[in-house]
Amino acid sequence: MPIKAILTDIEGTTSAVSFVFDVLFPYAAKHLPDFVRENAERADVAEQLEAVRRDGGEPQADVERVIEILLGWIAEDRKATPLKALQGMVWEQGYLAGQLKGHVYPDAVEALKRWHQEGYQLFVYSSGSIQAQKLIFGCSEAGDLSPLFSGYFDTTSGPKREAQSYQRITQGIGVEASQILFLSDIVQELDAARTAGMATCGLAREGGELAGHVTVDSFARISPSVF
Ligand SMILES: CSCCC(=O)C(=O)COP(=O)(O)O
Numbered sequence: 001m002p003i004k005a006i007l008t009d010i011e012g013t014t015s016a017v018s019f020v021f022d023v024l025f026p027y028a029a030k031h032l033p034d035f036v037r038e039n040a041e042r043a044d045v046a047e048q049l050e051a052v053r054r055d056g057g058e059p060q061a062d063v064e065r066v067i068e069i070l071l072g073w074i075a076e077d078r079k080a081t082p083l084k085a086l087q088g089m090v091w092e093q094g095y096l097a098g099q100l101k102g103h104v105y106p107d108a109v110e111a112l113k114r115w116h117q118e119g120y121q122l123f124v125y126s127s128g129s130i131q132a133q134k135l136i137f138g139c140s141e142a143g144d145l146s147p148l149f150s151g152y153f154d155t156t157s158g159p160k161r162e163a164q165s166y167q168r169i170t171q172g173i174g175v176e177a178s179q180i181l182f183l184s185d186i187v188q189e190l191d192a193a194r195t196a197g198m199a200t201c202g203l204a205r206e207g208g209e210l211a212g213h214v215t216v217d218s219f220a221r222i223s224p225s226v227f
């Protein structure tokens with residue numbers, strides 16, 4: 001059955017790993033402590049702080065201890081849903097202040113625009129929160145790319161290395177798994193998507209191969225019609 005939908009990862013796929021590690025994560029580490037102190041009573045923030053206490057196994061942690069836990073999770077690149085939600089809130093302030101602009105590779109911008117015009121439905125699946133995903137594409141160096149996308153999925157659909165997450169996303173997209181092409185730079189994510197029945201294409205931007213998957217170094221080399 002022909003591909004109808006394209007589901008893409010962000011970090012290392014549409015966007016540089018260095019943008020996430022050298023720009024976004026340090027920005028969050030710098031601004032998150034004061035953001036949490038100033039907004040700890042806000043309902044959406046308080047809900048995430050409670051989730052940090054629960055997931056961190058420290059139900060009695062005060063706000064300063066929760067901040068310490070969060071900074072530790074940033075340092076170890078933990079894909080924890082409450083951290084990702086709070087990072088998205090902090091990054092929003094940076095994007096709105098013009099201090100952040102989302103990096104999206106020019107070849108990805110060009111291909112996403114073309115595929116959208118050709119009628120493919122485009123979706124994102126990232127460990128970054130849905131808010132963070134909307135910001136990186138909505139406030140990108142190439143302008144507002146958000147009209148290209150039909151939907152966004154984050155770790156509330158499950159971890160990216162588990163096949164069940166891709167089954168849930170398939171339900172959400174509403175086409176057969178075999179009609180979805182998943183793009184990622186991580187072989188374990190591609191393996192999980194394939195186990196769920198999706199077509200896969202690996203991105204290795206520095207060259208090389210993602211074992212067992214068609215691998216390219218640029219979106220310019222992806223033809224959805226051949227999968
Ligand atoms: C939405 S941009 C920030 C990405 C992020 O926080 C992250 O952890 C990268 O996750 P990905 O699943 O895109 O590799």
Ligand SMILES: [Mg+2]
Pocket residue numbers: 009010011012013184185186
């Ligand atoms: Mg990635």
